[in-house]
Amino acid sequence: MRSFRNLITPLVALLLVACAADDKNLIPEDLSETELYRKAQSALELRNFGEAVDNLRALESRYPFGSYAEHAQLELIYAYYMRQEPESAKATAERFIRLHPQHPNVDYAYYMKGLASYTADVGLMERYVEIDMSRRDPGQARDSFTEFAELLNRFPESPYATDARQRMIFLRNQLSLYEIHVADYYLKRKAYVAAVNRGQYVVENMQRTPAVPAALAVMVEGYLQLGLDEEAQSTLEVMRLNYPKHPSLDEAGNFIGYKRFDDVDPSVWTIISFDLIGGGEAETPQPPASSD
Template sequence: MPDFARLPTTLTQLLVASLLILFLSGCAGNLSNEEKSESQLYQEAQEAMDDNQFSIAIERLQALETRFPFGQYGDQAQLELMYAYYKTTQYEAARAVANRFIRLNPDHPQVDYAYYLRGMAAWDGGRHALEGLELADISQRDPGSTREAYGDFRRLIERFPDSDYAPDAAQRLRYLKNLLAAQEVHIGRFYLRRGAPIAAINRGQEVLEGYADTPAVPDALAVLVEGYLHLDNQEEAERLKQLLIEIAPQHPQLGNNQAFIQLHPTDQPDKTLWQLLTFDLLNF
């Protein structure tokens, strides 16, 4: 063991100072989140984010938000917290933080980012909800996340058309619009199978009114034609069939001589015994 009494005074002082620093650093590392300063919590959160340790970052940012809600890092901590939640697939938590940030900071220079991330959380939370959807699954599937993402991206583009996030949001918006329109057609056909033509007509009309610039329009017209045929409204069915012929003459429900082919004629039930017993909820 070194004999500090024999060392020169200056060297002794340096050694003592070094040991003190090491001791204090060790103590700081053992501090709980309740004992750390605002800057310590934020710095540790930043380091965790840089290392992709998002769970640790969330813990530090939550402590920062709880203990210093009006501190110097308050707004930035919320932005980073919503991102950390998003990266850990905690999409509802990410949307909740984004909602709070937008409500409390409507004029913040980074509020467009909050809108964008809120939309992305809904996008990733429900992007597969409608893809490859079978008609028998309609009643079991909830397109809520898809609609939320659509609304978020649309608001971002409307409020911040020059935002750096607007071009990407616009592309996603187009995809979601096509997806939602296709879903309306799927539901319309589902109602035709269930013998509910008025509900089917409402779905087809929704596409014509709300998604008129999507590829689903011809299929929506076909749903409308078939719905009116179910109601024995030949005049309206013929009018809509002519519109279908005009915009999509090669539609698969237009046969020889442009005769309309019903997928689910009222006098020819296409349900199997299994479909009847399960109310179309299962289909193998």
């Protein structure tokens, strides 16, 4: 098996080098700036994002100070994202923001950076299989939330602001559900103080999210297990008042034990909400048309 791997590795490397060389040869060196730009536009219209990336990169490297250079960088962000290369999309967006902070369309770079951050760690299988995204590591979701917030802070009137706000609601809901999954983990391992702290964090910092009722139930369960009956009773009163139908309560409002937070339709939290697979949401917007 080791010898087979040793044979495959250099073959793969050679194949990649050959493909890279072929890509360079696909774009004639004598193409003008306008011709390269038109080729890139044609590829984008045909949704041939690989070809679009090649032409936009060639345009950027051959004519870095040309009339299409800045807009080509914006379109390269889009092409990378649609090619499912979010890391490259994010890096290109960050470079555009750094080089052109006063560009009239820099808000688009901020917006795409937020999209790319969220999808940066999504694997191939996750793109096509319905999964509960709230169980994923929340790091990218937090980054995306922060980046959309920066867009809204800098450009509150941006045409992308409304969509960014909606995505922030989605992300906040997802982050709150992640906290409950962690609390479940702590309860299973009888780490009751840690579980209560997670529930309390959701109640205090993530109000109006779908995780709040479960967070209250986690707190009641944790307090009871810790023998803190007074704290459990006061939290239970809040539950009875606001969520009388929660599965942790019986018809009389008595606490019958924490029910794991597994009654949410996973499709609500799938990557469909970020346009990776078709699901009724608007397509990822292309950058505004160039004024050149």
